[in-house]
Amino acid sequence: MAMIDPDNEEMRKLRAVMGEAFEYDGGKRGAVLLLHGMMGGPLQLHELGRRLADEGFHARGPLLPGHCATYDALSKTTAKEWQTTVEREYLNLTRKFERVHVLSMGERPQAHQEHEN
Numbered sequence: 200m201a202m203i204d205p206d207n208e209e210m211r212k213l214r215a216v217m218g219e220a221f222e223y224d225g226g227k228r229g230a231v232l233l234l235h236g237m238m239g240g241p242l243q244l245h246e247l248g249r250r251l252a253d254e255g256f257h258a259r260g261p262l263l264p265g266h267c268a269t270y271d272a273l274s275k276t277t278a279k280e281w282q283t284t285v286e287r288e289y290l291n292l293t294r295k296f297e298r299v300h301v302l303s304m305g306e307r308p309q310a311h312q313e314h315e316n
């Protein structure tokens with residue numbers, strides 16, 4: 200079985216599509232921060248984000264550092280970098296919405312508890 204070159208053109212295109220962050224403005228019910236899992240990307244959560252928006256929630260799916268890149272790039276990122284990104288995304292949402300919920304497909308984010316102003 201041949202090894203897949205992670206830097207070939209097809210893989211770069213796939214990573215670009217999987218790694219595109221998204222945001223759907225669904226209304227006034229609050230916001231949901233959707234976090235992809237390890238080795239994943241925001242694309243995993245696009246459909247859920249659309250459905251949440253249809254139900255009146257603002258949905259945001261960021262790309263975590265090192266994901267949707269090469270294995271080498273992922274191995275050079277730290278949990279602290281991921282946590283910092285998630286905290287920034289969460290705080291940005293709390294500035295706009297009274298209620299912010301977090302759904303993580305990976306580990307339970309420590310700093311993401313339901314926020315009420």
